[in-house]
Amino acid sequence: MGQGFVSRGFRGRRRPDAEVADRIPPGQYLTRDFPVLSAGPTPRTALDRWDFVVRGDVEAPRRWTWDEFRALPSETVTKDIHCVTKWSKIDTVWEGVSVDTLLDGLETSADYLIAHCDGGYTTNLPLEDVTGGKAWVVFGYDGDALEPEHGGPARLLVPHLYFWKSAKWVRGLELVGEDSPGFWESLGYNNYGDPWLEQRYAGD
Ligand SMILES: Nc1nc2c(c(=O)[nH]1)N[C@H]1C(S)=C(S)[C@@H](COP(=O)(O)O)O[C@H]1N2
Numbered sequence: 001m002g003q004g005f006v007s008r009g010f011r012g013r014r015r016p017d018a019e020v021a022d023r024i025p026p027g028q029y030l031t032r033d034f035p036v037l038s039a040g041p042t043p044r045t046a047l048d049r050w051d052f053v054v055r056g057d058v059e060a061p062r063r064w065t066w067d068e069f070r071a072l073p074s075e076t077v078t079k080d081i082h083c084v085t086k087w088s089k090i091d092t093v094w095e096g097v098s099v100d101t102l103l104d105g106l107e108t109s110a111d112y113l114i115a116h117c118d119g120g121y122t123t124n125l126p127l128e129d130v131t132g133g134k135a136w137v138v139f140g141y142d143g144d145a146l147e148p149e150h151g152g153p154a155r156l157l158v159p160h161l162y163f164w165k166s167a168k169w170v171r172g173l174e175l176v177g178e179d180s181p182g183f184w185e186s187l188g189y190n191n192y193g194d195p196w197l198e199q200r201y202a203g204d
């Protein structure tokens, strides 16, 4: 095999921008980097003190230790992500537990949830936007453990909404009957955040 084949193969791993243009929402640009956006310091919770809780409007709260959480069925998903600061990143590869798995069989009359994180960050979501194969609690990125800066040990991944909904260092989901704005949502960002409708700010 000649040198030409090898370098061509390397270049071939990068898709030309035109090929993915229809995957980039309005006002966004494609990046190959993975920017870090955190409203505060990176929390570092030891795994033996980490747990994940589903609570709120449920008959009995559910709680998993790290080991229990990692024993849940997990999946690898490849998704495009879109940050409200206008970068989009395509074909990001994550490993985690589907929110469907976490809520499986749970009885609730809640229509919304609030994701709670180490460090105090919150974000609100309609329950229907995290069920039906649309959201995961991920602990792996690109074949490795999710780095602390990107939300490790675990973050929410809700790729069809702007990336601020993908709460880093997530520790629990609170099921609620009434919607209430999370951290960015109460600071003027859109309550829902559909990147294809450019719902960046309140009123968009
Ligand atoms: N806990 C927490 N989660 C968070 C944030 C944050 O500041 N704290 N920032 C949000 C925003 S605005 C974005 S764009 C993404 C950034 O994720 P990244 O740093 O892995 O790129 O995380 C989201 N989740």
Ligand SMILES: [Mo]
Binding pocket: 037, 083, 084, 085, 163, 164
């Ligand atoms: Mo963001």
